[in-house]
Amino acid sequence: MQKKSGLRGIHAGWYAGVAVLVLGLVAAVLYGSGAYDSWRDGRSLDKACDGTLAQDGLASALGSSDLRAEQDDGGALAECLVKTSPGTGRAVRITLRWSTAGAPSGSLVWYDSDYNGVRAQAAPLGGGWPGVVRYDGTWQIMVALDxxxxxxxALVTYGDLYGASGGTALTGLGRVTTETARKAAGKYGCRVKAGKPLSKVSTARLGKPGTAKPLAQAQGSCVALRALSVAGSGTPGIMEYPADPDAPQTNCYMVTGAEKPGYGLYAYYGAAAKDYESTGFGGPDHDSVVATATCPRASHEAVFAVYHLYDRDSDSYPVPHYSASFARSALKLFAEHEAEQRGCDGVRIMDRP
Known part of the structure; x- marks a missing residue:
């Protein structure tokens, strides 16, 4: 009996040893083949941004399907950074916040730049999304879902793209940002009206050759100014984006004969209007006029502004002499047209704070 018991102990120990050896070999194979790294990276994506990160579009945005995510505790509702694995310098940062909380400092820079040429320009995202596309060395997409x-x-979502450019990458960023916003709204109990899945995001930017045209040809964001007399203003032309009633920002530029933006007109709605006001209506005092309007279904009053623009390239003002009366007339037409398109009323032109 003792011999049998001893043999059973030896056999059990042998089996256990073999099992440990097999598991070790399997682990080594998985680790050596990269399967473990792939599993770990996949898990990091699933948990990213509090589990709300939408992964469709990431490969297009970053040019790789080998990706990993890092959580970022920056005080936002959720924030995460997605990088290629191994690193290539390309990355996507997604940030979510409630409109009732302060905007990230980097995003507020846009509103401080309204007087600075076309730096504060934003193109409508399209597809029925209340969002815009911005560019200042890197691309950013912002979506604000009431x-x-x-x-x-409102739930505000930012998508920032680093180290990549081009239509495919930007469209990928658009899909990641919008679908994360949709997913996060469901997770956090915010009932929203979202847009359609994005199939294309335009990389077009104003201020480049060929983007200026005569005022009489305005049909988008500058169409209201066709009724404006520009005689003596120094701005016979315009630069504009397509009109989009869903975009939280609209901008129109009046340009000189040399196609330099001389006056910039901006409209902000909802969370964008709140953020713009939080900067002190565009930062330091500049030659400008501001107006507001009440929008019944919006989370904040709409804000409209016109700025006498400065050109950093030439270190001068393309329109040398600012005309407050001309700027006021232009803003009145612009703001009243914008308000009518959005169902807002009570446009009030106010003194600069």
Whole structure:
């Protein structure tokens, strides 16, 4: 009996040793083949941004399907950074916040640049999304989804693209940003009206050759100014984006004969209007006029502004002499047209704070 018991102990120990050896070999194979790294990276994507990161579009945005995510505790509702694995310098950062919280400092820079040529320009995202596309060395997409079930509250989502450019990458960023916004709204109980899945995001930017045209040809964001007399203003032309009633920012530029933006007109709605006001209506005092309007279904009053623009390239003002009366007339037409398109009313032109 003792011999049998001893043999069983030896056999059990042998089996256990073999099992440990097999597991070790399997682990080594998985690790050596990269399967473990792939599993770990996949898990990091699934957990990114509090589990709300939408992964469709990431490969297009970053030019790789080998990706990993890092959590970023920057004080936002959720924030994550997605990088290629191994690193190539390309990355996508997604940041989510409630409109009731302060905007990230980097995003507020856009509103401080309204007087600075076309630096503060934003193109409508399209597809029925309340969003815009911005560029200042890197691309950013911002989407602000109003919560139908929570008054004066919106879910704001930012997507920033680093180390990549081009239509495919930007469209990928658009899909990641919008679908993450949609997914996050569901997770956090914000009932929203979202847009369609994006199939294309335009890389077009104003201020480049060929983007200026005569005022009489305005049909998008500058169409209201066709009724404006520009005689003596020094700005016979315009640069504009397509009109989009969903975009949280609209801008129109009046340009000189040399196709330099001389006056910039901006409209902000909802969370964008709130953020713009938080900067002190565009930062330091500049030659400008500001107006507001009440929008019944919006979380914040709409804000409209016109700025006498400065050109950093020439270190001068393309329109040398600012005309406050001309700027006021242009803003009145622009703001009243914008307000009518959005169902807002009570446009009030105010003194600069």
């Amino acid at each position: 919560c139908a079930n929570e008054k004066d509250k």
